[in-house]
Amino acid sequence: MEKQRYKQERLDHQSFDSFPVLLTPLAIEVHAARLYTRSLFIRIQKEIIAGSWLCSIKSKISEEGSDISIISEELIIPDSMPDATEINKAEDSDDEVEEIDLYKKSTREYKVLHNRSDDSVVCCCQLFVRCGILCRHVFCVFKNFNVQKILHQYLLKRWTRDLIPPGLRRKKNRYGEKNENISNLFVQATSLVDDCCQILRNDEPKLS
Structure with missing residues (x-):
């Protein structure tokens, strides 16, 4: 029990007495930092960054107050590193040096349904259903529609900083x-x- 209390107090200190480093200028990242515990915010922050830099809206269809967006996500796959023999051979050759690729790129597409009336979203990757956090494809749509806060229906109580009342934390x-x-x-x-x-x-x- 003492070990559990110590761990809880240490995590509370990280969440309440310090503010994480923000990596994007988006208001929704600031909102997430104020609501989530530190460990959960780090996971959310990764999705926000990926939604900003690796995802883009390929196409969008509007019908009956909703937008169906096709999100293209760029996947970076590390390639096998060349060995020293190949590098030395390329340096000794008089021919034009061939560019060495250290990674490969591929893309995947995801469908996101966005209801404009209440800003509700559903993504086909189902990350929120499985893990309780919004995915990068949803954050890509939020960025496009300038949504600055994570909606209440997507804030699960168990991930927030105020899950344990202050009086109980101090006892x-x-x-x-x-x-x-x-x-x-x-x-x-x-x-x-x-x-x-x-x-x-x-x-x-x-x-x-």
């Missing part, structure tokens, strides 16, 4: 205590120490 319950007075004093003392640490969290000399 220092200890199991196995036989003396209730000692247990209450212990909780009060640790709570006071936590309060002091929070006040001085940015003052290194006083914390020292």
Whole structure:
């Protein structure tokens, strides 16, 4: 239980007392950073980046208040590295040096249905259904339609920072205590120490 509490407090510190580095100028990334826990935000951030740089809308059809977008995703596949013999042979040759490809590119297409009335989206990759997070194809559509916030229906409570109430996070319950007075004093003392640490969290000399 102590190991679990320590891990929980460490993760809470990452989520509440620091702000992650943003890698795009998109407002939806800022919104995600404020809502998700740090570990989940990193996963969401990867999808946002991939949706911005690796995905593009190939075609779009509008019908009855909805848009059906065909998303083209560029896949980068590392190629086998050339050995030293091939490189030396190319350097010694008087002919024009052939360009060495370090990776190959391929594309896949995905269909995203976007309802303009409520900004709801459905992607054929079904990442949200399987894992509970939006995929890069949806973020590509959001970027195209200038959607700046992740909609409430796509914010699963278990991924958000406020899943555990603040009062419960601060409580220092200890199991196995036989003396209730000692247990209450212990909780009060640790709570006071936590309060002091929070006040001085940015003052290194006083914390020292």
